[in-house]
Amino acid sequence: MAKRNIVFQGDPILSKKSRKVENFDERLYQLLDDMKETLIDQNGVGLAAPQVGVLRRVVIIMEHEDGDVIELINPEIIETSGRQENVEGCLSCPGEYGITLRPMKVKVKAYDRYGKEHIYTGEELLARAFCHEIDHLDGILFKEHVIRMLDDSELEN
Ligand code: NI
Numbered sequence: 001m002a003k004r005n006i007v008f009q010g011d012p013i014l015s016k017k018s019r020k021v022e023n024f025d026e027r028l029y030q031l032l033d034d035m036k037e038t039l040i041d042q043n044g045v046g047l048a049a050p051q052v053g054v055l056r057r058v059v060i061i062m063e064h065e066d067g068d069v070i071e072l073i074n075p076e077i078i079e080t081s082g083r084q085e086n087v088e089g090c091l092s093c094p095g096e097y098g099i100t101l102r103p104m105k106v107k108v109k110a111y112d113r114y115g116k117e118h119i120y121t122g123e124e125l126l127a128r129a130f131c132h133e134i135d136h137l138d139g140i141l142f143k144e145h146v147i148r149m150l151d152d153s154e155l156e157n
Contacts (some may be wrong), residue, residue, distance in 0.1 A: 001003045001033045001034055001037040001078040002034050002037065003034065003038050003041050004034050004035070004053070004100070005052065006038070006042065006051055006052065006054035006091050006092060007050065007051050007052065007053050007092060008092050008093070008094070009090075009092050009141060013050055013053060013055065014050060014051070014092060014136070014139065014141065015094060015139040015141075016050065016055055016139050017055075017137070017138055017139050018048075018049060018050055018054075018055045018056050018058075018136075018138075019056055019057065020056075020074050020138040021035045021053060021056050021057055021073050021074055021111075021146050022065065024073070024111070024113060024114060024115040024153075028058070028073070028113055030073055030090050030115070031049065031052075031054060031056070031058060032058065032060065032113055033152045034051065034052070035047050035060050035070075036060055037050060037069075038052060039060060039062065039069065039090040042091050044062070044126070045061065045062050045099050045129050046059065046060065046129045046132060047059070047060050047091065047133070048067070048136030048137055049137075050135075050136050050137065050139075051091060051092050051136060056145055057073065057137045058071075058072070058073055059072040059133040059134060059137065060070075060072070060133075061126070061129045061130070061133060061135070069138075070120065071112055071113055072108065072110035072111075072120075072133070072134075073111040073112065073113065073115075074110060074111055074135050075108050075109070075110035075130070075133075075136060075137075076108065076109050076110070076134075077106055077108055077130065077131070078108065078119075078146040079106070079107035079108050080103035080105065080106050080107070081104065081105045082102060082103055082104030083101060083102070083103060083104055084101075084102055084103070084104045084124065084127070084128070085099050085100070085102075085147065086099065086100065086110050086124075086125075086128060087099055087100075087104070087150065088100045088102075088128060088142045088146070089142070090132070090141060092104055092141070093141065093142070093143070096143075096149065096153075097149070097150045097154075097155060098142065098143060098144050098145060098146035098147070098148060098150060099146065099147045099148055100128070100142055100145040100147065101145060102127060102128050102131050102132075102145065102146055103127055103131065104123060104124065105122070105123050105127055106121070106122050106123075106126060106127040106130045107119060108120045108122070108130050108134070109119070109123050109130075113152075127135050131145075144152050
């Protein structure tokens with residue numbers, strides 16, 4: 001495995017639409033393993049492939065603090081319910097946090113690295129992470145969902 005460099009806001013790659021994964025092969029495994037190492041190194045909640053410069057529909061999300069990740073290939077949100085307002089940030093926008101409006105519960109269909117289909121249901125933080133990371137695959141940053149950005153005094157807490 002190898003850490004990859006994070007792409008920061010301002011880079012046009014972050015506003016592009018990613019292509020579907022067609023081949024569930026060694027190259028995909030390498031990308032997923034590298035993304036996991038990068039996410040752990042950055043102490044983040046989730047990471048989408050465009051954030052490491054790869055325009056493919058690949059997302060990983062930290063499932064447990066022990067370092068287990070959910071791997072989502074070609075993910076699609078198939079159901080949402082409720083709403084939540086909570087603080088969000090992004091590894092591509094260091095130091096910036098805002099309150100977003102998101103669904104409370106999200107159901108996602110995705111494939112694993114071997115091409116097997118799974119359905120995941122996430123609530124609260126996991127629902128936010130599903131929405132945030134899948135948005136990256138369509139070139140959307142969390143700021144588009146922000147009700148208001150946190151200011152410096154709030155960031156100190
Ligand atoms: Ni992000």
